[in-house]
Amino acid sequence: MRTRWIAVLRTPVGAGAGLLLLGVLLLAVFAPVLWSHQANAIDTDHLLQGSSAQHWLGTDNLGRDIFYRVLVASRTSILLALLATAIAVVTGLALGSAPAILGKRGGRAAIAVVNIAVAFPGLLLALFFAVVFGVGAKGAVLAIGFAGAPSFARLTQTLVAGVAERDFIAAARIAGVGRFRMLVRHILPNIAEPLVVNATIGAGGTLLAFAGLSFIGLGVQPPAYDWGRMLGESLSGIYVHPAAALAPGVAVVIAGLAFNLFGEAVAKGLGVQVPRARWTSRTPEAVPARDSDAVLVVEDLQVSFPGPVTPVRGVSFTIRKGEIVGLVGESGSGKSLTALAVAQLIEPPGQVTAAELSFLGAPLLGRLPVRSTAATRRRLLGTSFAMVFQDPMTSFNPTKRIGVQLAEGAREHQGLSRRAAMNRAIDRLRAVRVPAAERRAHQYPHEFSGGMRQRAMIGMGLMGTPALIVADEPTTALDVTVQRQVLRLLETIRSEDDVAVLLISHDISVVAEICDRVLVMYAGRVVEDLPATELATGARHPYTRALLAAVPDLDTALDEPLAVIPGRPVDPARLPDGCAFAARCSFASDRCRTEDPVLVDQVACWHPQAQAEYSSFRTGQR
Numbered sequence: 001m002r003t004r005w006i007a008v009l010r011t012p013v014g015a016g017a018g019l020l021l022l023g024v025l026l027l028a029v030f031a032p033v034l035w036s037h038q039a040n041a042i043d044t045d046h047l048l049q050g051s052s053a054q055h056w057l058g059t060d061n062l063g064r065d066i067f068y069r070v071l072v073a074s075r076t077s078i079l080l081a082l083l084a085t086a087i088a089v090v091t092g093l094a095l096g097s098a099p100a101i102l103g104k105r106g107g108r109a110a111i112a113v114v115n116i117a118v119a120f121p122g123l124l125l126a127l128f129f130a131v132v133f134g135v136g137a138k139g140a141v142l143a144i145g146f147a148g149a150p151s152f153a154r155l156t157q158t159l160v161a162g163v164a165e166r167d168f169i170a171a172a173r174i175a176g177v178g179r180f181r182m183l184v185r186h187i188l189p190n191i192a193e194p195l196v197v198n199a200t201i202g203a204g205g206t207l208l209a210f211a212g213l214s215f216i217g218l219g220v221q222p223p224a225y226d227w228g229r230m231l232g233e234s235l236s237g238i239y240v241h242p243a244a245a246l247a248p249g250v251a252v253v254i255a256g257l258a259f260n261l262f263g264e265a266v267a268k269g270l271g272v273q274v275p276r277a278r279w280t281s282r283t284p285e286a287v288p289a290r291d292s293d294a295v296l297v298v299e300d301l302q303v304s305f306p307g308p309v310t311p312v313r314g315v316s317f318t319i320r321k322g323e324i325v326g327l328v329g330e331s332g333s334g335k336s337l338t339a340l341a342v343a344q345l346i347e348p349p350g351q352v353t354a355a356e357l358s359f360l361g362a363p364l365l366g367r368l369p370v371r372s373t374a375a376t377r378r379r380l381l382g383t384s385f386a387m388v389f390q391d392p393m394t395s396f397n398p399t400k401r402i403g404v405q406l407a408e409g410a411r412e413h414q415g416l417s418r419r420a421a422m423n424r425a426i427d428r429l430r431a432v433r434v435p436a437a438e439r440r441a442h443q444y445p446h447e448f449s450g451g452m453r454q455r456a457m458i459g460m461g462l463m464g465t466p467a468l469i470v471a472d473e474p475t476t477a478l479d480v481t482v483q484r485q486v487l488r489l490l491e492t493i494r495s496e497d498d499v500a501v502l503l504i505s506h507d508i509s510v511v512a513e514i515c516d517r518v519l520v521m522y523a524g525r526v527v528e529d530l531p532a533t534e535l536a537t538g539a540r541h542p543y544t545r546a547l548l549a550a551v552p553d554l555d556t557a558l559d560e561p562l563a564v565i566p567g568r569p570v571d572p573a574r575l576p577d578g579c580a581f582a583a584r585c586s587f588a589s590d591r592c593r594t595e596d597p598v599l600v601d602q603v604a605c606w607h608p609q610a611q612a613e614y615s616s617f618r619t620g621q622r
């Protein structure tokens with residue numbers, strides 16, 4: 001990051017703005033020390049004089065030198081502007097990050113407050129607060145600070161929401177990191193840069209606003225003086241002594257420009273822009289897992305969004321100890337939403353309902369059973385549940401060392417000391433075959449290769465004693481060799497530690513390679529559930545068959561076009577009556593177009609096909 005700032009200062013605009021700002025700040029520090037005497041010296045022989053060799057910009061009504069007074073006023077003007085900016089930023093940061101800390105209701109209230117405050121013109125707010133806090137420098141600082149807060153609150157909200165979407169936040173949430181800690185350690189470091197840049201630009205505007213309040217007599221009071229006050233005092237004589245009125249005005253413009261230009265140059269150089277949903281559910285009674293080996297029981301899971309649109313429509317499955325279950329389907333079939341719902345990562349306005357959603361026998365939805373608390377539910381997920389995301393680059397917080405990120409959850413849930421947690425992190429990195437684990441633990445995510453980052457992500461899941469790893473397209477961003485290594489690693493973890501795995505992929509050949517069972521999803525439903533070994537011969541749903549037929553292999557004729565599934569996946573907002581796949585299915589009958597088939601005997605189809613061998617698909621890799 002430091003090198004990027006240096007690069008900005010090396011550009012002509014960056015260097016110019018930086019020098020100008022440095023000059024203004026040095027002036028604010030040293031001018032009162034060097035020239036207070038000249039600025040305050042009263043010379044009754046030279047009252048209200050124009051420019052002369054002795055007084056370059058003339059004198060005021062007490063014969064004081066305007067030039068030196070403009071220089072000396074720089075400290076009050078800039079200091080008060082910086083103070084007001086600091087108040088605006090801190091208040092804005094507190095208001096803007098409140099939704100991330102306060103949960104659903106408090107968050108909504110904070111957003112409403114910000115929305116209302118933003119709707120008021122800043123100048124009106126400043127005048128209102130100036131009257132509330134009283135006339136004078138203190139009142140003006142508070143007034144301008146609070147008047148500037150809503151725009152920083154909105155900026156913070158936008159930035160926090162942007163970071164909250166990232167996978168490393170989801171990973172930290174699954175690891176059970178608390179809201180406050182999440183904000184301080186994961187979110188704020190990632191939004192600090194745009195905030196600082198915007199605060200710098202904002203300081204220019206604050207300087208101008210402060211001069212405005214002093215100009216109309218609500219800011220700095222005599223005998224103190226700032227540029228605004230000087231401007232106000234000399235305005236009446238602008239036609240006789242223009243320099244006396246123009247000089248403080250020019251000073252405001254130059255100082256304001258210095259902050260603005262510098263902020264803009266840095267924003268441009270760093271690529272900084274100058275400007276979701278929580279858990280609700282039906283409340284089923286706690287249903288104990290019916291199967292003592294069941295790690296995850298999902299019964300009639302629905303995920304919906306306002307529209308209304310229900311991209312996941314009644315998904316049911318059970319994953320048992322040490323089982324690897326594949327969830328496969330085209331893009332948009334609802335695989336990721338299913339995984340996110342299981343991980344409790346669907347945010348409002350998204351809604352999750354299920355007849356049952358339980359993990360290791362504990363219900364994840366609805367009212368908590370007696371003697372259970374939200375903290376125990378969080379701890380259960382934090383220690384026994386792991387999620388691996390598609391993009392290993394976004395899965396880690398870029399500002400923190402890998403080892404620290406792995407250690408964080410262990411410190412929180414297992415109460416390990418800093419050193420013990422770091423030792424476990426190194427041990428887990430070794431377990432996922434990261435070479436030179438001790439050295440690597442002290443490196444940042446960008447120093448890891450893609451495959452190594454993905455393995456480190458799996459290592460993060462292994463910090464506790466996971467019973468289930470949900471891996472959402474864990475190999476899609478990796479090349480084939482690394483993809484194979486990651487799949488092998490998941491398989492090894494399963495066989496060594498009896499960990500269950502839900503592997504999500506749009507690639508049926510990846511799923512077939514390591515899974516025990518395959519769930520095929522289409523338009524938010526599981527349309528077929530079958531053992532992976534039966535994929536080649538036992539698939540009965542026309543959609544599963546179409547997915548299999550679209551996988552090329554060494555026997556695929558090179559001179560013929562690759563098989564594709566005709567048509568496009570359905571839009572969850574516009575589901576047809578009957579079977580959602582009917583429009584693309586060559587076996588569809590009138591019944592298919594009017595009646596929606598349900599999963600019976602592991603297949604949801606009115607015309608399940610007889611078992612057959614697929615020439616173009618092999619599961620022989622297993």
Ligand SMILES: Nc1ncnc2c1ncn2[C@@H]1O[C@H](COP(=O)(O)OP(=O)(O)OP(=O)(O)O)[C@@H](O)[C@H]1O
Nearest residue numbers: 305309311330331332333334335336337338506572
């Ligand atoms: N926040 C949301 N609001 C409305 N619709 C959404 C939202 N998130 C996802 N969807 C819709 O839900 C459907 C299923 O999305 P999901 O991400 O689960 O698909 P997927 O099968 O995982 O696809 P991919 O492989 O591309 O990730 C998509 O049509 C998507 O547009």
